[in-house]
Every structure is written in C-alpha cells, then in structure tokens.
Amino acid sequence: MFDYLIVGAGFAGSVLAERLASESGKRVLIVDKRNHIGGNAFDHYDDQGILVHKYGPHIFHTNSADVFDYLSRFTAWRNYQHRVLGSVDGQLFPIPINLTTINLMYGLNLNSTEAEQFFLSKAEEVKDVRTSEDVVVSKIGRELYEKFFRGYTKKQWDMDPSELNASVAARVPVRTNKDDRYFTDTYQAMPLHGYTRMFEKMLNHPNIKIMLNTDYHEIVNDISFRQMIFTGPVDEYFDYRYGKLPYRSIEFKFETYDQEKFQETGTINYPNDYAFTRITEFKYLTGQRNAKTSVVYEFPKAQGDPYYPIPKPDNMELYRKYQLLAEQTADVWFAGRLGTYKYYNMDQVVAQALSLFKKISAPAPHRGTYADPIIS
Numbered sequence: 001m002f003d004y005l006i007v008g009a010g011f012a013g014s015v016l017a018e019r020l021a022s023e024s025g026k027r028v029l030i031v032d033k034r035n036h037i038g039g040n041a042f043d044h045y046d047d048q049g050i051l052v053h054k055y056g057p058h059i060f061h062t063n064s065a066d067v068f069d070y071l072s073r074f075t076a077w078r079n080y081q082h083r084v085l086g087s088v089d090g091q092l093f094p095i096p097i098n099l100t101t102i103n104l105m106y107g108l109n110l111n112s113t114e115a116e117q118f119f120l121s122k123a124e125e126v127k128d129v130r131t132s133e134d135v136v137v138s139k140i141g142r143e144l145y146e147k148f149f150r151g152y153t154k155k156q157w158d159m160d161p162s163e164l165n166a167s168v169a170a171r172v173p174v175r176t177n178k179d180d181r182y183f184t185d186t187y188q189a190m191p192l193h194g195y196t197r198m199f200e201k202m203l204n205h206p207n208i209k210i211m212l213n214t215d216y217h218e219i220v221n222d223i224s225f226r227q228m229i230f231t232g233p234v235d236e237y238f239d240y241r242y243g244k245l246p247y248r249s250i251e252f253k254f255e256t257y258d259q260e261k262f263q264e265t266g267t268i269n270y271p272n273d274y275a276f277t278r279i280t281e282f283k284y285l286t287g288q289r290n291a292k293t294s295v296v297y298e299f300p301k302a303q304g305d306p307y308y309p310i311p312k313p314d315n316m317e318l319y320r321k322y323q324l325l326a327e328q329t330a331d332v333w334f335a336g337r338l339g340t341y342k343y344y345n346m347d348q349v350v351a352q353a354l355s356l357f358k359k360i361s362a363p364a365p366h367r368g369t370y371a372d373p374i375i376s
C-alpha cells in the first residue's frame, strides 16, 4: 500500500514526492507516461554529446530564496544570465527593449532620462488596458509594438495580441537603461550537471518508487494508495466533462552544426520572419565546451503536447469549472502547470508544490485542492 500515487514526474510531482518521502516518511509511487523523469525540464546528451533540453530551453530564475535553497540540496549551480537578441529588419537588437535597442534602431544617442521621454512620446493613450496590445502600445507605442511584439505573439499563440489577456505582455518589460539581461531575478543559474541529474537526486529515496512509460489509467485500479497527487491536465482527469482546455503546443527541431558557435547569444528571437519563433544554442546555457554546437528551433503549433495554457477569459471560465470539480474531489490534490492550468515558471511550480506539501501535512483534514505559489 502506497500513501501517495503521484501522477507526473516533473517539478510538481518530484518536489512533492521528495517532501512526502523525506520529511513525512510517506511511501510514494510516482508514475509518468513518458520514458523519463523531469517533465518538461528533462535534459539529455544528444548524439554529439551536447546537453540539450528535449522540451525547449529551460532557464532557471527566481526571486525566492526558499525555492533556490530547496533546489540547492539536489544540485550545484552554474551562474548564468540569459541574454536574448531580436532579429528585426535584418539587424539584431537587445530584448527586452532597452536603451541600446532604441539608440540602435533610430540612430540616436539618448541617455536614460531621454529614453523615458522617447517612450512617452511614442506611447498611445489607452483608457482601459485589457489586452496584450493595450499593454504594449500604451508603454512604447505602435511602431515598436509592430516590430517586436505583434508578429512574435501571433506566431506564439496564433492570435493577435488584441485578443490576448493583458497578463501575457505584462511579462515583457521595457527598460530605459542598458541592462540587457533577459531576467532580473535575484537568483539566475543553471543546474551544474543538468536538470535530469537534479531530479535523479531528488527522487533517490528508498520510499519513492518510480514507474515510467505508464499512463496512470493503466495502473490506478491495480495499485492501492491512500491519496493521489495529480500533475497532468486537470481536464483529462475529469474525462473532458466540460470540454477540452485549450493549450498551445510547440514542435522542437534540433540541429547540430559542425562549428563551435552558431549565434551571438543564447537565444535569438525572430518576431517577423520564418515560421519559428526563436533559436536557442544550448552551450550558452550550460557552459559546455565542444567543437560542435546544438541548437533548437521552436515552431508553435495548435496540436501536440499541452505546453502553454492559453490565457483568454473564456478558457479561464472553463478552467474554473474544473477547479470546482477538483475542489470537490476527495483525496486527490491537483498541482503543477497542467493540474492548475496556469502559466507557471519552474520556480513558481516548485513554490506551489512546497506550499501544497505544507497544506497536505497540516493536521486538519483537507479535500483535494490547490495551493497558490508564494511568489509570482
């Protein structure tokens, strides 16, 4: 008899398995339908011996000391500040848009104060900021919006920014200084030996049994357990009773080139050209040395593995119906990006799992429910 059946061996499932086993002495069975642990953060060495991320580039960043300290039990880190350039009109510009971007683009030599004035002069007045277009246009104006945001967003979501919630663009800051780091979080680092190694350490506990290549439907009636933690898609759990929650998927195309370096920085975005959104060169992220180099091209797709919950009001409404069902389901806890239909980064999923663990371990009885992450 297991205390917990955990569905999904990504960050949500693995953190909860580790906590329940090491801290509460619970017996845990963790199942994943894929042939590996780590969920979407899984990495592996390709045929050329280069460490690549199977489900697209994963860069760790957080402002939470709790999350960083917790993960540091399972990995050493390599300091890494991610940098992104955008290919616009045949030239490369820093992204997020910063002082260098506008000086380069308009042949100017502004300082930070002048840049603020520049953005103000370009910004359009939007009375009620509701969509992603509203957010960007009201910050930097229509021209920069068209050059850097509109095409990328259309490719990424197959929707015009005017159809998307403001929250999508709220993640894209604009700077008036020369800071060209993609993230500004306190902790920015990559697991020194990769994510998969970190997950192996996390799950290496005598109370944790791992079953791969197994959809939980195949075993759920044959195994006895007290409670379930479900980190797969919440609509799948309820047999799509109210219909499918929409997701955006991505096709990843990996290439290895017979040259040491392929591009100028870790990621180059292509907002307006080609069908792919961006190219990432893994050696920048991992610091690995090799005479060859591997990159990944990302092609957003409607069909495929569920990656990005689509943040539209209708979908949030639909999710709320599933959320209600989930809250009424005894002895099942829902967690993670798919289990709570939220666009979470890795650190937010870890924070959510840590806080769900506290809730589960609290003495008072609870029904299946969620825990909000402690950071945003």
Ligand SMILES: Cc1cc2nc3c(=O)[nH]c(=O)nc-3n(C[C@H](O)[C@H](O)[C@H](O)COP(=O)(O)OP(=O)(O)OC[C@H]3O[C@@H](n4cnc5c(N)ncnc54)[C@H](O)[C@@H]3O)c2cc1C
Residues within 6 Å of the ligand: 007, 008, 009, 010, 011, 012, 013, 031, 032, 033, 034, 038, 039, 040, 041, 055, 056, 057, 058, 059, 060, 061, 214, 215, 216, 217, 231, 232, 233, 250, 307, 308, 335, 336, 337, 338, 344, 345, 346, 347, 349
């Ligand atoms: C392209 C891309 C790039 C990203 N880049 C970053 C980044 O740079 N930085 C960052 O912080 N975050 C990034 N993320 C987000 C990050 O991947 C997630 O926050 C994190 O992996 C979510 O962990 P999870 O455990 O919730 O879900 P997942 O990692 O998706 O794990 C869920 C697991 O459940 C399994 N499962 C589902 N259904 C079943 C079933 N029926 N039976 C058995 N198993 C099942 C799945 O196989 C999967 O392994 C990125 C995401 C994507 C898609």
